[in-house]
Amino acid sequence: MLSLKTASQWPLRVRFACATLAGVLMAALLYLAWLDGLVAAVQVAQGEEARLRAGLLLAQARVGQLPQWRLQQRQAGAELARLEQQLPDQQAMAALLSDINAAGQARGVQFSLFKPGAARPQGHYVALPIAIQLRGGYHAMGALLADLARLPRIVTVHELVLTAGKDRLLTLDAVLHAYRLPDAQERAAQAALAPKPAAPAPVPAALAWQPLVDVDVPPYEAAGFADPFGALPVAQAGQQQGGAAAPDLRRPREALESVAVPAMRMVGSVRQDGRLSALLLAGERVYRVAAGQYLGPDHGRVTQVSEQALEYREVLREPGGGWRERRGSLALQKSGAAARASARQDAPAEEAP
Template sequence: MLSLKTASLWPLPARLACATLAGALVAALLHAAWLDGMMAAVQAAQGEEGRLRAEYLSAQARASLLPQWRAQQRRAGAELALLEQQLPDQQAMAVLLTDINAAGQSRGLQFSLFKPGAARPQAPYVALPIAIQLRGGYHAMGALLADLACLPRIVTVHELALTLGKDRLLTLDAVLQAYRLPDAAERAAQAALSPKTGTPAAAPAWRPLAAVAPHPYAAAALADPFDALPAAGAPGQRGSVAGPDPRRVREPLESVALPAISMVGSVQKEGRLSALLLAGQRVYRVAVGQYLGPDHGVVTDISEQALQYKELLPDAGGGWRERHGSLSLQKPGDARASAPEATP
């Protein structure tokens, strides 16, 4: 019987057979280890193949949508161009400010304050804040805000506040924001301040603009919410008269100081005499009962030689007092004449 302890004494055939068997076992173990590695590599390759196939199918699906994406790109470009048309350049901003001022005066409102502030670059546009203070009726202010929404340029309203004064007139304080495109220097400054990164930022998803059409002011028939408050200058106090109607829509000549108005003629139609008043470069036709001047001046009488009016002024006691005056016919070469006379 062969023993491993005496393996060196085994016959040569036996030793060769044992060596062959040991080599076969080692080869089998090495082959099994190699097969395990190959199976892991095959599984990894199969996983990579599945991932690449999924990416290919996804890219193929995206490629099929390329015509739709190009159409969206064209629509987005058209909408961007439309929005940029609502942003004036620096030269057109002065026209926009004039339009805002004219919109307030057309509603009979008085601008107590109209102060553009410093431009605020906010890429990709520049915001221009405008502090305003208006005096007038509630519905006239609502109509003005509707007019601002209908302007061809973008104007937004911020920090809006309404207060009722002793003269029964509303005061509106607000900050308007007008927007314009930056000029070359401002674009360079914005590019210098923007963060620089190694990879470009991802483009935001494009969504079509919602169609928003500005609506005209349609609340004029509703009650003025400030009309329920008690009047500051009620009749009955000594030396006081009834205050002005805060709901009245102010007329164009109420935004012009009386010294800047002159009577240049008169015209009679259907037995009624109307005065021709020059304010700036425009001639107005005014009848009895119409208003002029910033102090609620109402025309009381018109003759061929003069126009009589009365104004309402706040007194020290919180009420109102009347002041009468006249505008005489201005002849060629005469100075403009406005002669207010305080009523005792």
């Protein structure tokens, strides 16, 4: 019987057969290890094939959407160009500030403060804050803000504070933000400070771009609404309440109705086409006012104009809900700045709307 202890004494044929058997077993083990790795590699390749096949199907679907993407790209480019037209360059910013000031004057609102601040770069645009302080009537300020919303340029209003004064006029403190395109130097500075762009995100399968919807800002309609700071309810025009007829609260307000009567001065008169008009100094502007026009926040209406005085009639709200009439006059003044303002009326004066 063969024993491993005497393996060196085994016959040569036996020793050769055992060595052959051991080699075959070693080769079998190595083959099994190689085969296991090959199976794992085949599984990885099959998974990669499935992923690539799904990517191919997705790419084929996107190729079918390419004409639609190109059309939307042209539409987005045209819309971007239209939006950039609402952002003036640095040279056109002065014209925008002039338009804002003119909008306030057209509504009879006085600018007590108009102070542009330092420009603030905001990426693709530059914001210019403008601190303003307005004095006037509530509805006149509402109409002015509606006019700003309808400007061809983008102007937003921030930090609004309304304060009612003893003269029944309101003071509005706010910050306007006007926007413009950056110039070459500002773009270069922003590009130097911008972080390095990250890797591009994968293109989504669905189209996400939608065109912007134009918003039509309606005109400011104060008809039928009372001044909340005056707490005056709406009454029908001509309706008799108490001692006087109620005024027409639905009519359009005129420029001088946002100015308190004590703040006006009569500085002269002018006759045109046989009609005599008074020249009233309100703030830094001179208005030409004829009989029948309105002035002051209390529904004042000019009843008579002479070369020496202007007479008016006001209608005031009583605490009990009725209306009472009050009459007054503005006498001609010729002293100081008023006399100089009257002398300047050799040129045609601006008539209050």
